[in-house]
Amino acid sequence: MHGGDVVGMIFFLVTGIVIVTYLYFRSREKQLMIEKGLSYEQMVELLRTKRDPYIMLKLGIITLSVGIGLGLGFLFEYLTRYQVTYENHYTEYQTVEEWMPFWIVTMAGLGFIASFWISRKLKNGS
Numbered sequence: 001m002h003g004g005d006v007v008g009m010i011f012f013l014v015t016g017i018v019i020v021t022y023l024y025f026r027s028r029e030k031q032l033m034i035e036k037g038l039s040y041e042q043m044v045e046l047l048r049t050k051r052d053p054y055i056m057l058k059l060g061i062i063t064l065s066v067g068i069g070l071g072l073g074f075l076f077e078y079l080t081r082y083q084v085t086y087e088n089h090y091t092e093y094q095t096v097e098e099w100m101p102f103w104i105v106t107m108a109g110l111g112f113i114a115s116f117w118i119s120r121k122l123k124n125g126s
């Protein structure tokens with residue numbers, strides 16, 4: 001597998017998981033509101049007051065950190081490449097492909113942590 005293939009698979013897998021999880025919890029939340037007997041107006045008001053004003057900041061931090069992780073993955077793949085020479089004097093460079101997923105996941109995790117702490121600090125006003 002090539003590094004670009006891994007990145008594409010991880011991207012689509014994570015995107016699909018996030019969308020399915022969001023839709024599941026959103027429908028589950030509405031189902032619980034209906035079971036509690038809330039009217040349509042009460043549900044709309046509850047959903048409106050529940051929105052996170054810092055969602056775009058969080059998404060921006062996470063996107064930036066995943067981009068940095070992608071860049072670090074490419075950098076470390078380039079820095080750790082090694083030369084292989086075959087018997088017929090054919091030379092090629094091979095890379096250590098484990099750097100890409102490592103850096104993407106690590107930086108995404110750091111992005112989630114940073115976005116949590118930054119939004120928490122902004123909500124508390126300190």
